[in-house]
Amino acid sequence: MQPHAKHNLMSHTTPLSIKRILHLGVGAFHRAHQAWYLNLLLEGGETKWALAAGNIRPDMPELLLDLQAQGGEYTLETVTPAGIFSYERIRSISDILPWTADLKAVVAVGRHEDTRVISFTVTEAGYYLNQHQQLDLSYDDLRSDLEQGTQLTIYGAMGSILRARRDDDAGPVTLLCCDNIRSNGDHFRKGLLDFLARRGEPALLTWAQDNITCPNGMVDRITPKPPAEVKDRVKAATGLHDKCAVMAEEFSQWVVEDHFCNGRPPWEKVGVEMVTSVMPYEEAKIRILNASHSCIAWAGALKGFDTIHAALADPVIKQMAFDYVTDDVIPCLSPSIIDLAQYRDTVLDRFSNPYINDTIERVAADGFAKIPGFIAPTIAERLAQQQPFVSTAMLPALFLAFLQSRAAGNITFSYKDQAMDEATVASILNAADCVRAFCGNALLWGPLAGNAILEANVRDAYLSIKGKLS
Structure with a gap:
């Protein structure tokens, strides 16, 4: 890909010198948790990092369209057990990436040299690992990615991004898991390298071994599917008609092993616990x-x-x-x-x-x-x-x-x-x-x-x- 083509899907409002996080999985939890932490940094004057977000599955088309229409902005409603409601406008997502089957927009951002962290939220089963922490080939999606070159799983999508980064000499990248699996970074790295080996890509496997880190992390914030009445409460409290409002409890915690290979935001300034072992x-x-x-x-x-x-x-x-x-x-x-x-x-x-x-x-x-x-x-x-x-x-x-x-x-x-x-x-x-x-x-x-x-x-x-x- 030519350099100018790499830039086509980057936001015109975000300078290309800004370092970027690409997040895969634009669900309620990400928008109430990781995007919220980056928003705290932005509000505190830290402007060196931006966030692009997209999906690898076609399961949220209306949300993506609504977020695009709102410029990536939305309202977070939080509530305590005592019933104290608060509202924050989240402006940390600078790019909402459209979904297509070839994941063109996601790969274009992921391959860019200014993208230093790729984070993602998958379900417990989304790693496709068996009880021996090996790839479970009984899953149709996983076999399709391995045999047909599709991008239906996190491994297929990440394989395409890493291949493009290698081809563009875009440099190392940290792959950051944001989910409930213990030792999630270790397990993801093992699954990804196994995937690349099974795909018969020894050169990409070697490149990945030398150019990625996968910190383990723990995330915590109860974030239910937003009920319809959240929009009404947001309108009453803020005057905004927000189609993408999200709600969560007031409590939030994020603990991450400080094992990043190409820079990271100063999350510790906003309460993220950066540790040696999670x-x-x-x-x-x-x-x-x-x-x-x-x-x-x-x-x-x-x-x-x-x-x-x-x-x-x-x-x-x-x-x-x-x-x-x-x-x-x-x-x-x-x-x-x-x-x-x-x-x-x-x-x-x-x-x-x-x-x-x-x-x-x-x-x-x-x-x-x-x-x-x-x-x-x-x-x-x-x-x-x-x-x-x-x-x-x-x-x-x-x-x-x-x-x-x-x-x-x-x-x-x-x-x-x-x-x-x-x-x-x-x-x-x-x-x-x-x-x-x-x-x-x-x-x-x-x-x-x-x-x-x-x-x-x-x-x-x-x-x-x-x-x-x-």
Whole structure:
């Protein structure tokens, strides 16, 4: 590509000397979290960095058009558990990139030498990794990217960007994961390099090994799908008719390993924790917040609740989440640089926020990724320590009961789970012993699959659910 062609998709309002972040995944979470942090920097006078954002899937066409029409600007509404609402105008996204199947706009920005960081938000299943942290070739999208050269996955898209950067001699780039996977940067790097090797691109593989870094990071801000009434509240508070308004809780946290290969914004000026190792922060967040969130969602769905705060108001459900963290997670993670009991209480307080109206539907999703990612590690550690895990066993038991309730037509929402295979679920639910089949599933349990102690504990918890949630 000629130099002038590389510039065609860059914003005319953003000087080319500005260093740029390209973010893939223009959903509500990115706009309430990473874009918000950069906006804080801009408001503080830091103008050396800009943000371009686009999608690699055609799933948000109206949002992209609306954001383009608003010049990339939108309003963030935040609310505390006490009901204090605040409004901020976010102006940090200078370029909204249109989606096309060839990802032309995304690749054009990604290949530019001024793009120093490429960040992205994918779901738990979006890494396409199996229990051995290797690429799972059972996914059609992944095989298509490998065999047909499509760009349906984060690996296919990133492969195209890196190939273009190498061809343009655009220099090193940091690839920054912004999601709930532990050691996300390490896992993404492993998956990406495996992808390039399987594609038969040894030269690009070598270039990538020498020119990318993938810091691990932990992100945290409850950000529900914005309900329709957010636009009305924004109009009343600001006078703006904003089609792209987003809402979130007031709390926000971002912890990132300071492992960037070609510069980064001074995020530490606005509260981002730049650390040597993110491990203690992400373990606390994944096991305490994410896993208990799922516990509340699955139990809430079984009792017919629609929102997380309503489910948490049920004393039995709240006790399940509290006991899970207190009895098993805190012993596993102690000693810690974090006050784990205080963190537990803060998390439950955040979940109780009635103004967020976070839905059971959103949080209940992706159980086939959350069991191995969020829950199985605590069980594995308790087994290794020959310690009980009665309280943790309740979480997978709730998920099994949830799957049964869904199959019976008793779940009112459409359950989404990228890692789930319907035939596998049917085989579990139709087995003569569904608990044994569930606990023997390698996708859910990896090396724990078939463990007799796991099965016994999940069986006891499963048999107790009807009495607890009736």
